[in-house]
Amino acid sequence: MERSAPGSLVPEVGLDRTSPVPLYFQVASRVQQLIESGEMPVGGRLENELELAERLGVSRPTIRRAVQYLVERGVLVRKRGAGTQIVHPKVRRPVELTSLYDDLAKTGQKPRTEVQTLRVGPAPDHVAEALGLDGNAHVTWIERLRFADGEPLAIMHNAVPVDVLPLGRADLEGHGLYELLRAAGYAPRMASQVVGARVATTAEARMLGDVRGAPLLTMTRTAWDASGQAVEYGSHIYRATRYAFELTLST
Amino acid sequence: MERSAPGSLVPEVGLDRTSPVPLYFQVASRVQQLIESGEMPVGGRLENELELAERLGVSRPTIRRAVQYLVERGVLVRKRGAGTQIVHPKVRRPVELTSLYDDLAKTGQKPRTEVQTLRVGPAPDHVAEALGLDGNAHVTWIERLRFADGEPLAIMHNAVPVDVLPLGRADLEGHGLYELLRAAGYAPRMASQVVGARVATTAEARMLGDVRGAPLLTMTRTAWDASGQAVEYGSHIYRATRYAFELTLST
DNA sequence: GAGTGGTCTAGACCACACC
DNA sequence: GTGTGGTCTAGACCACTCG
Incomplete structure (x- = not known):
């Protein structure tokens, strides 16, 4: 007989065996x-x-x-x-695989994106290597400037294999890259990244509305989908005065 | 009868049922x-x-x-x-919970540590909050300067609850903090960190043998052991020209 | 010694991918 | 349709913790 023991810690559960949810x-x-x-x-x-x-x-x-x-x-x-x-009331997510666009949208800041460059061509060597492509495979190469609440926040360079996804300017101005990848069935599942720092060059500072020598957070990342297909390479710089990475790690 | 099928992908395994390894x-x-x-x-x-x-x-x-x-x-x-x-020949570790000392030792660089400050006292508010301690709990507060191959690399500030581990200068000069925690039975299992960047102040630059305005990678971290006990709070700065974080993420 | 989670077994039925 | 992984069951024995 099912009953809730007095003081029992899991009072009611109400399982639905007809549901597709395990x-x-x-x-x-x-x-x-x-x-x-x-x-x-x-x-x-x-x-x-x-x-x-x-x-x-x-x-x-x-x-x-x-x-x-x-x-x-x-x-x-x-x-x-x-x-x-x-031991803890909330789920601590082991680093979510999201893009900056998602992060901003979630925290209520209004992201805006200017696509500076978008062209298709053979992948440069270091990109081809990161994505595991052979030398003459083509990628879409993108440079974007990302704003949050009207202020410049990041300069983002990405390469996406053309086999994976054809990308248009319009798509990228209204959506995050990861959102587009997910919609196309190439949801990123695993990524390898390197996070570092340096100071802004004059050109970078001009684009970001900052001064030469301003601190930048740098991140390069390669992402793969569930099938092990490399779906994205990115090399980004963020204004460190306005952005930091939060991570939860667990062994 | 155990035999290896021709062309089978898992040729020999040799399981040991008497072993304590599952x-x-x-x-x-x-x-x-x-x-x-x-x-x-x-x-x-x-x-x-x-x-x-x-x-x-x-x-x-x-x-x-x-x-x-x-x-x-x-x-x-x-x-x-x-x-x-x-899909991949190597295990991609979901971010290891190691300390800088371990990282350096593993890559063959010789770490050296100078303990600049070591004192026991009540935790400052922001530290007490991060560790989930009440206001008058005591922590060991440590400032260390970390060298790799003779060159200054990082300034590290840590707080460890005194209940967890009494720390001596000598321990810290010869071992990583995480190594000491593990040896004492408080192996870090989960951590929450924020990684950012800024430029060095004059004082920091002097300690690190660098110039004012040099780029720094910053990291603050709270770590818990398997039982959910907070074991460490850290606030560190690294010379960005000499160090970067590598992470593997998976959902 | 009693209670707990850790491992392992030998089945069963289902949902989905691919031919 | 056939084969695959995904879920679930009802047991069993063991190793460890705690009183």
């Missing part, structure tokens, strides 16, 4: 929701896996998978022999 | 090794899970767990209905 995910989402709402207090302990499985009417492996999902996100901590505890 | 991990390690050595070619396909399970003499869930492990690291790609492919 059971383990339904369980994980519900638990996460209960933690975020404060119904399951940080520092509190979860019931053990067998009890949880029985009470929710699923098997132990399914419960384990749900708990595992939240452990990977830093919400729960498991200790063999000791139990499972809630 | 079977799924033995399988994953072996496959990864075969890929790195080139015996299993990038672009090649793995046998299906049932065959693999039968041939290696383990159950399908165990095989799945091994494959999953390599998928998360970007080595393999699974497609429902289509199969499993090798």
Whole structure:
């Protein structure tokens, strides 16, 4: 018989077995929701896996998978022999793969993009190497100036293999590159990046409305989709007075 | 009977059931090794899970767990209905939680550390907040100058709760902070960081043997151990001409 | 010693990709 | 249609933690 034990930490779950959403995910989402709402207090302990499985009417492996999902996100901590505890109320996302456009839009700043250059041609050597293309493969090469709330923020250089996606000026002024890639079925799934710093040259400073010698954050990135296809190479500079990278790491 | 099918992609595995190393991990390690050595070619396909399970003499869930492990690291790609492919020869580590000391040691540069300041006292407000401590909790506050191959590279400020670890000058000159934390059973498992850039002040430039206005990479980080205990707060500056962050991200 | 998570098995049915 | 991975079950034994 299903009932909520007095003081039990996972009061109600309401699983839908007809839903296409996997059971383990339904369980994980519900638990996460209960933690975020404060119904399951940080520092509190979860019931053990067998009890949880029985009470929710699923098997132990399914419960384990749900708990595992939240452990990977830093919400729960498991200790063999000791139990499972809630250590953080919010999901800490292991670095999201988003573009600057998405980041700005999410924080309510109005992004605007000027496409300075857009041309198709053979990839330069270092780009071809980063993307794993052979020497005569063609890419779309883009230079964009990105504004936030009307102020220049970044100069962005990108290369996208033409096989992946034909790009037009209009697309790029109204959408982030990653948004376009996702829409075309080439959602970035993995990326390798190098973040550094240097000072602005006169030309860069002029474009960014800043002074020569202003600090810049630099980032070069290669991104691949789920199938391992390289979808984008980027080499960007950001005004460091207006932008910084936030990351969450977990081992 | 165990035999290697002609042309089979996972030739020999040699599992040791008496080993404390989990079977799924033995399988994953072996496959990864075969890929790195080139015996299993990038672009090649793995046998299906049932065959693999039968041939290696383990159950399908165990095989799945091994494959999953390599998928998360970007080595393999699974497609429902289509199969499993090798897309990258090397494990791409989701950002390792290491300290600068470890990074330098690994790349063969000789790190040296001068401890400039080391004192115990109540945590400043912003540090207490980052570490989730209450106002009168004490931390060890450290300022260090880090050299690589004899050249100054970074100025590092750290705070470590005294409950976590008592720190001595001598420890810090010969070891990385993360090494000390790990040895004390507080291995960092999760961290949140912000990476930015600015230019050096006169005082900073003097310490780093550089000029005022030189570009600096800045990083502030809070790290937690497996139990969710905050173990370290850091606020560091690096000479951007000599250091950059490399990251691999995956969703 | 009792309780907990960690690993592993041997099945089952389903959804999707490709021929 | 056939083959593949995705999900789920109902057990089992072990290793570790804690009182």
